[in-house]
């Protein structure tokens with residue numbers, strides 16, 4: 001870049017605070033002891049590579065250097081009133097708000113990983129005043145709500161924050177996705193559908209469009225509106241298929257593979273399941289070549305395991321789940337692994353696996369999955385103690401949707417009727433109903449996301465940054 005062309009007041013350096021003033025990045029330290037002389041554009045890339053190597057303190061420092069650089073640039077753009085007026089009405093401000101909110105997200109991950117999550121709210125409130133624009137205000141609210149949800153595990157406070165936004169007119173898809181996740185249930189069906197429709201409409205990402213459309217289909221399916229559900233999913237899949245190559249992303253393709261898997265499960269359509277498997281295998285190969293994070297690879301292997309399990313290639317699915325556990329240990333994978341072991345009729349191995357699951361680390365959706373796996377096991381063994389285990393496990397998750405509460409009651413009643421000599425009727429009824437709902441459980445809570453994973457997934461050098469809803 002030919003620097004000479006710009007007047008000096010366009011340079012970030014011109015807007016540095018004095019050495020003893022608090023630093024621009026919100027760390028609370030003096031500028032001279034924090035970002036002075038170190039801030040620069042390239043720091044973001046360095047922070048990603050430190051983060052991916054597990055060097056979180058270094059990652060945090062470099063994210064701050066980048067943040068300070070960006071804020072000083074914004075100041076350089078806006079300090080002159082005339083320039084500021086132009087800036088506010090231009091596309092540039094929108095771009096800057098998006099970029100800053102991504103840096104904010106990255107800094108959040110760093111604070112979380114360094115165990116200094118307590119300090120993050122002070123950073124957010126420091127940053128809230130750097131841009132005077134309603135869109136930036138929304139990003140700040142989103143960040144605060146996410147902190148309550150992820151760092152404090154406090155859904156109620158997260159909801160209070162989000163509810164300060166007028167949800168009925170909101171078009172910010174991060175806010176809407178988070179709202180669906182934290183809103184106290186039950187919520188009217190038409191209201192949820194309305195919010196999902198706005199999510200679909202206001203996201204530019206084909207991957208998210210696909211994901212939200214599938215979610216809409218699932219909501220219809222939960223109400224037993226099967227043909228509407230299938231029609232919605234068929235559309236979502238065919239829209240994604242029509243995308244030109246340059247609009248594909250690895251994340252989008254993974255969503256596509258998952259959608260095909262779900263569709264294949266719902267319709268017992270092996271062609272869709274095989275396509276899901278093929279895409280996942282291709283993504284796994286690419287992921288290994290590109291040295292992606294173990295969380296990402298773990299997710300891919302799990303999707304592969306699911307497709308193989310549905311295709312009844314049980315041994316291969318067990319191998320995929322075991323590989324997933326090796327790269328990224330996770331309680332829910334054990335639940336899926338146990339289900340494949342049950343398919344193999346290896347009841348002892350399944351039971352051992354389910355017994356080692358740490359329920360403290362699971363959210364409601366995962367707990368329901370665990371309950372379903374215990375129920376499968378109890379139906380196969382028909383032993384009194386297994387039935388009791390299944391009942392206890394099914395009672396554990398807090399369910400909100402009337403559809404699921406009713407369904408769980410039915411299972412509990414049926415399970416109580418199981419005797420060692422039972423066969424036919426009740427057994428096959430239970431198996432088929434458990435199977436139908438087991439397909440849906442990974443998708444029924446929130447937007448199909450696991451909040452605990454947002455943090456782990458977060459930063460990849462390729463700039464594929466998951467936000468909520470991924």
Ligand SMILES: [Zn+2]
Nearest residue numbers: 023025034035
């Ligand atoms: Zn600083």
